[in-house]
Amino acid sequence: MKIIVCIKQVPDTKGGVKFNPDGTLDRAAMLAIMNPDDKAGLEAALRLKDQYGAEVTVITMGLPKATDVLREALAMGADKAVLVTDRVLGGADTWATSTTLAGAIRNLEYDLIITGRQAIDGDTAQVGPQIAEHLQLPVISYAQDIKIDGDKVVVQRQYDDRYHVLESQMPCLVTALAELNEPRYMTPGGIFDACKAEITTWGRADLKDVEDCNLGLAGSPTKIAKASDKVRKGAGVKVTPDSPEEAAAYIVEKLQEKHVI
Amino acid sequence: MDFTLRKEHEMARQLFKDFAENEVKPLAQEVDETEVFPRGTVEKMAKNGFMGIPVPKEYGGQGCDILTYAMCVEELSKVCGTTGVIVSAHTSLCIDPILTYGTEEQKQKYIPDLASGKKIGAFGLTEPGAGTDAQGQQTKAVLDGDEWVLNGSKCFITNGKEADVYIVIAVSGKVEKRGRISKEISAFIVEKGTPGFTFGTKEAKMGIRGSSTYELIFTDCRIPKENLLGAKGKGFGIAMHTLDGGRIGIAAQALGIAEGALETTIAYVKERKQFGRSIAQFQNTQFQLADMATKVQAAQLMVYRAAVAKNTQKVYSVEAAMAKLMAAEVAMEVTTKCVQLHGGYGYIREYDVERMMRDAKITEIYEGTSEVQRMVISGSLLK
Numbered sequence: 001m002k003i004i005v006c007i008k009q010v011p012d013t014k015g016g017v018k019f020n021p022d023g024t025l026d027r028a029a030m031l032a033i034m035n036p037d038d039k040a041g042l043e044a045a046l047r048l049k050d051q052y053g054a055e056v057t058v059i060t061m062g063l064p065k066a067t068d069v070l071r072e073a074l075a076m077g078a079d080k081a082v083l084v085t086d087r088v089l090g091g092a093d094t095w096a097t098s099t100t101l102a103g104a105i106r107n108l109e110y111d112l113i114i115t116g117r118q119a120i121d122g123d124t125a126q127v128g129p130q131i132a133e134h135l136q137l138p139v140i141s142y143a144q145d146i147k148i149d150g151d152k153v154v155v156q157r158q159y160d161d162r163y164h165v166l167e168s169q170m171p172c173l174v175t176a177l178a179e180l181n182e183p184r185y186m187t188p189g190g191i192f193d194a195c196k197a198e199i200t201t202w203g204r205a206d207l208k209d210v211e212d213c214n215l216g217l218a219g220s221p222t223k224i225a226k227a228s229d230k231v232r233k234g235a236g237v238k239v240t241p242d243s244p245e246e247a248a249a250y251i252v253e254k255l256q257e258k259h260v261i
Numbered sequence: 262m263d264f265t266l267r268k269e270h271e272m273a274r275q276l277f278k279d280f281a282e283n284e285v286k287p288l289a290q291e292v293d294e295t296e297v298f299p300r301g302t303v304e305k306m307a308k309n310g311f312m313g314i315p316v317p318k319e320y321g322g323q324g325c326d327i328l329t330y331a332m333c334v335e336e337l338s339k340v341c342g343t344t345g346v347i348v349s350a351h352t353s354l355c356i357d358p359i360l361t362y363g364t365e366e367q368k369q370k371y372i373p374d375l376a377s378g379k380k381i382g383a384f385g386l387t388e389p390g391a392g393t394d395a396q397g398q399q400t401k402a403v404l405d406g407d408e409w410v411l412n413g414s415k416c417f418i419t420n421g422k423e424a425d426v427y428i429v430i431a432v433s434g435k436v437e438k439r440g441r442i443s444k445e446i447s448a449f450i451v452e453k454g455t456p457g458f459t460f461g462t463k464e465a466k467m468g469i470r471g472s473s474t475y476e477l478i479f480t481d482c483r484i485p486k487e488n489l490l491g492a493k494g495k496g497f498g499i500a501m502h503t504l505d506g507g508r509i510g511i512a513a514q515a516l517g518i519a520e521g522a523l524e525t526t527i528a529y530v531k532e533r534k535q536f537g538r539s540i541a542q543f544q545n546t547q548f549q550l551a552d553m554a555t556k557v558q559a560a561q562l563m564v565y566r567a568a569v570a571k572n573t574q575k576v577y578s579v580e581a582a583m584a585k586l587m588a589a590e591v592a593m594e595v596t597t598k599c600v601q602l603h604g605g606y607g608y609i610r611e612y613d614v615e616r617m618m619r620d621a622k623i624t625e626i627y628e629g630t631s632e633v634q635r636m637v638i639s640g641s642l643l644k
Contacts, residue, residue: 189325
């Protein structure tokens with residue numbers, strides 16, 4: 001079985017989100033990680049590999065720096081890695097991204113494609129299903145469990161209060177939720193091998209059956225008019241004193257604590 | 262001279278850091294309080310390859326270098342000194358001598374299970390009357406047919422009762438050198454469960470309290486003749502060379518403890534308010550932090566240099582001794598100052614620095630006290 005996992009390098013929001021003066025994300029000032037939903041998708045693929053035997057290929061579109069997440073994936077146990085990078089692909093929205101990834105995937109053999117549900121920097125949840133559409137594959141989104149049954153994949157699709165069990169003939173595409181599993185750690189030896197491994201790098205010329213008008217910023221129908229930081233307020237503390245006097249005493253105490261009075 | 266870490270070392274550090282934060286830190290206080298060996302953590306480390314980092318792949322290890330192993334001990338020790346020393350004693354004191362001095366059969370028999378963490382390793386040199394003075398050994402090994410018969414005891418053995426494979430140093434005869442009779446010392450591999458091999462008291466310790474520190478007792482303990490490690494009579498050299506490597510592990514442990522205490526304290530001084538402002542705003546705090554960070558960085562460079570030397574040099578005793586001396590003394594100084602910066606709270610068990618200060622002390626004592634390191638270093642200067 002051949003499995004392709006699409007992964008994305010995203011800014012790590014754990015240390016806080018940083019913006020450029022124009023409102024766009026200051027990616028350089030933030031650490032980069034593998035998108036959590038994608039990492040769960042990779043773990044699902046690696047478990048299928050452990051259980052049934054499979055070749056797992058990870059693919060990402062991004063800057064050359066995105067090789068970091070590909071190496072991480074290799075260190076976790078993926079077999080091959082592909083980086084799709086080209087200046088003309090920059091500034092892509094979900095349409096141009098999915099067109100690009102589909103164009104790259106057309107060069108590869110696969111039985112199953114796994115993507116994350118959505119990336120924490122865009123939260124669109126569109127790229128996975130769009131890739132399926134470009135490749136004319138069935139798609140099952142929001143997978144909380146993935147099993148293989150012969151030439152079929154059996155997936156539990158999560159809803160708020162229930163889940164559906166869906167079955168699809170392979171090849172097909174499944175989008176994974178971070179809740180799907182607890183991704184494994186890399187191994188030290190895996191890291192050393194991953195750093196020596198060759199990463200296939202493709203540019204625009206390597207994409208199959210795509211048109212320039214559907215790529216990069218120029219090929220993106222979505223335009224970001226404005227981006228701004230949301231001012232977040234703290235959760236606050238709710239107290240219910242028994243009397244107005246107690247309430248006043250509480251407020252005075254808090255103000256004194258903060259040396260306001 | 263390049264001080265930039267290679268990509269694989271950066272990635273490995275991140276791995277160890279994530280593992281330490283997620284899997285080790287939440288248990289550190291409990292492990293200290295209950296003095297229970299963190300078996301579950303060791304199993305997780307085994308699953309992730311941490312028990313055989315510098316072991317070649319052909320013996321089931323990870324095929325990484327000593328620097329990666331030192332970084333693992335460092336990151337684990339940042340959050341839990343106990344977990345750091347478990348990996349250090351297992352790797353440096355048991356796997357390393359078998360890899361260095363073992364026959365191919367011994368390597369095939371023991372290393373894969375040790376490197377995968379299926380089995381844990383330990384090392385027995387110290388005796389009640391022979392710590393620093395290794396010639397004071399009393400434990401005897403007598404060849405009887407196809408078996409060595411061991412009698413005696415070893416004390417303060419790390420991973421004591423939890424280990425499966427032990428390197429044991431014992432007196433195997435007498436040799437005459439320049440007209441003087443001295444003890445002939447040899448090294449042996451002893452497996453847990455061998456008749457005549459039992460455990461004495463568990464030591465109640467000041468720090469690294471989750472580490473299993475036991476007395477090993479040998480009473481007519483018969484082991485196969487082929488369990489002699491290295492040549493007969495070469496045990497003293499094997500023990501000393503093993504400790505050279507072990508010191509890099511302990512230096513990394515000390516470094517980690519110092520770094521952990523410093524990180525914790527930096528966060529604390531920003532939060533803690535006195536006289537209407539955070540104590541980080543007082544120049545005394547700032548200067549103390551600056552001094553500590555400088556010393557920690559110096560220790561780190563020395564530890565990493567010693568780790569690289571073990572990979573690239575045949576003899577690295579001085580580098581290892583200097584790294585351990587420096588890192589251990591920095592760990593003790595830094596943790597003591599961190600407790601002081603925490604004020605009263607630093608003396609309370611709820612705060613990590615209290616444990617870190619207790620854990621730091623042993624790094625100045627075991628695998629050669631700071632005084633022994635000074636002997637090794639000065640010996641190389643005056644020879």
